[in-house]
Amino acid sequence: MSQVAKVKTLDYPNDHESKKFEKIETQIHGNSQDASFWVANEIAQLIRQRQKQGKNVVLGLATGSTPTKVYDYLAKFHKEEGLSFKNVITFNLDEYYPMKSDSIHSYVRFMNEHLFDHIDIKKKNIHIPDGTLDKEDVRDFCNAYEEKIVQAGGIDIQILGIGRTGHIGFNEPGSSLKSKTRLVRLDRVTRLDAASDFFGLENVPTKAITMGVGTIMDAKRIILMAWGEGKASIIEQSVEGRIRESIPATFLQHHENCEFILDSAAASSLTRINTPWLVSECDWNDKLIKKATLWLSEKLDKAILKLTNEHYNEYGMGSLVAEIGSAEHINLKVFNELQRTITGWPGGKPNTDDSQRPERKDPYPKRSLIFSPHPDDDVISMGGTLLRLVDQGHEVHIAYQTSGNIAVFDDEVIRFLDFATDVQDDNKELEKKLLDARQFLSSKTPGQVDSPEIQKIKGFIRKGEALAACRYCGVDEKNAHFQNLPFYETGTVKKKPHSEQDVQLTYDLLNEIKPHQIFAAGDLSDPHGTHRVCLQIIYEAVDRLVKEKADWIDDCYLWLYRGAWQEWDIADMEMAVPVGPKDMERKKNAIFKHQSQKDAAMFPGNDQREFWQRAEQRNTETAIKYNQLGMAEYEAMEGFVRYKFK
Incomplete structure (x- = not known):
């Protein structure tokens, strides 16, 4: 079967009337995987068409997390269907400056790892801005880059992502419509968004070489892709707002053949959806x-x-x-x-009519399994509900899906090493391990991957904090399950795709506990996608149990929580648990048990506040919104959406 035949039809309104507020052609898919397949398929079709004509294809390529699935599909088409890239010429949008090509942060390395090393493209046909140039040579290089694009016949398809400020490439707010390839200074917001990749804002380059808006606009076709709720607001402004230099993506409204390819979450603020x-x-x-x-x-x-x-x-x-x-x-x-x-009984209220309640009264007590993508997501996002479940006598289990080890600062490791050194009591083997760890950290460069020993120590730190939070909340330590899912254990921000092993570990835990209710993170705006992957793993394990007709799954509810990165809309909430002043203090104290994440988080995302501050504000705002709608006034509320088993 050809790739074209496999492309799914769209499930969203696509008629002219429903899109009357949209100034750029938009196409909405149910998820980023389907959307990425659509884009990869269009690229593959053009390559094949040009091959039949004996002509080249010129592609403008982007980096970042958005296009990676497109590149995966293109590599798959090459491997499984024989799609050749020998007639393809590529020009990348940008590169940090200065940047060595072999750095883990370089876009040269990114493109090689995600695409070029997996296809038969000719090396001479690959063009990426050079981050190793002397500053006085940059201008000439940029002029030559523009000339090479012209000599190649111009860009046939330009792939774009979009930044939180509306930047395309590294064309920050204030870039002009006619701008060409040049050296630019990066906006603070852009650098903040990249800070976690570089293990700290201080390590993020302040400059980059980028194609200009004018260069991008010269492409024959432009495809801008965006995934996730975090992009919804800037997509709405770019597609439906007025053209302005403060949002460079709005310039794309001028282009005659530009299309935004979105997943449902990124499109959620468009008028026809919202x-x-x-x-x-x-x-x-x-x-x-x-x-x-x-x-x-x-x-x-x-x-x-x-x-x-x-x-x-x-x-x-x-x-x-x-x-x-x-x-x-x-x-x-x-x-x-x-x-x-609204219910104060998240595990169901016994001996009462439950026909109008979100949870069932029976059985009581219940076995509740809370999945926490990182070791603190449980208390950050549903700490009040967790405490309520324990207080009301339910058997609460917590599954910490990943070690969270990359989110521990090196200083925290040194503090624990100092303690271990003082108490090791002439244990020569341990003494050598501690010395080796200190020596590694003393010579570690920014962004360098931790040694396996350091990764293990950081994992132990977060495990100890999670156990402290369990004890504080009244959860039996034997009910704390540390899954350490393999997809996460790379030591870098970039994770492996999840595998059968991840799903099997989750499947086995579910079958072992046989919970009456499951709580999982539906907070999909986590900037590095760990929440999204962890949820997908749970879905796959649960779907397998449903298909196998496991004897307990029909009596189980799956509730999705949010809070670490965003909150559910009131219209979506199907269970809202009030959290009183005393329990809010208890929730914050549970969050404080995660000391390595206190004061400053390694990966704060676009919100610089501590996680307890975010959670407190979101829970309080949810209660205020309920009150403004005419409901009773509460201190705070945690909201949940139920996932219906297929």
Whole structure:
């Protein structure tokens, strides 16, 4: 079967009317894998077409996490279907400056590892900005780079990602529409986003060589890809906003053959997805009615029960009023639905009517299994609920999916080495190990991969902190399961794809515990994707159990939590657990047990606050939103969405 036949059709509104606010052609896929396949397939088709014509294809390539699946598919097409790249010429968008080509941070190395080493492209046809040049030679190199693109016939397809500031390539806010390949100074936000890759902001280069906006705009076709909720806001501004230099991606509105390829999360802020009633008539269902009513309530700053027919009509929901009968009917329906999501009994309340509650009353007590991607995600994201489950007598297990070892600062290791040195009591073998570890750290360069011994020590540090948090929360230490999933254990920010071994370890743990409820991180904005991979592993293990008809799986609920990086929308929440002032203090104390992550996290992402501060604010804001909608006033709330087994 050809690759074309395998491409899935789209499940999102794609007609002209629904896209009337969009100034750039957009295509939305259910997930990044399907979207990446679509892009790779288009590239492969063009390569094959040009081969038949005896012509070359010129590709503009991007780096970063966004295009990696596209490159994986292209390499797969070469290996499994014989797709040749001998007629392909490539020009990469950018490179840090200065940057040695063999550095783990260089885009030369990135492209070799992700694509070039796996295909039959001619080395002479590969062009990447040179980060090793003397500064006085950069201008001439950039001019020559532009000339080489022209001599090759111009770029046929330019692949782009998008930065949080709306930058394309390294064209930061303020870049002009006519800019060409040049040396640029990097914006602080861009450097902050890259800081975790470089193990600290101080190690991130302040400059880069990049193709200009004008160079990109000269491409015959442009494909910009974006995945995840973290890109939703800047995508909405780029696609639906006005053109402005402060968001360079908006310049793409000028291009006649530009398309944004998005997954559903990155597209979630587009009008046709977020508020479809503003663009066309809707097919109203319960989920959409709830979302629209809560949106209207927030828009008008009115409690749900105060909305009128006129309010609904004014904001494009007249058909909903006509269908349901009146605003009062709609309001009461949504108010009752929202009220039923609130429960102080996340494990179910025994001896009571559970027909209007998110969790079942039986069995009681339950076995609850909480999956934590990193050793502190459990208490950060659902610490209040975890404490409530323990207090109400449930058997709580916690599965720490990864060691989290790369998130430990070297200074923390040295502190533990000092302690171990003082207590080792003339153990010569241990003394030598400690000395070797100290010597490694003293000569370690920025971004260098830790030795296996250092990785092990960092893992022990985080394991000890997790056990301390368990003890504080009242979770039996024997119920703490340290999975150390293999996909994570690379010692670098870049992880391996998850494998059968990861799924089997999770499958075995589930079958061992046979939980009545599972909690897992649905917080997919983790900038390095660990949460996303960990969730996928759980899904695969659970789906296997469902297919095998495991005797316990039908009696199990799977709840998804958020909090470390973002929060669920109120409209999506299916269970909201109030957290009182005392329990909020207990939750923060549990987070504080993870001392290596206190004060400064190795990977803070785009939010420089400590994780306890983020969690406290998000939980408090959730309670405020419920109150503003007309619900009871609580100190804080943790929200959950239920994953329905297939």
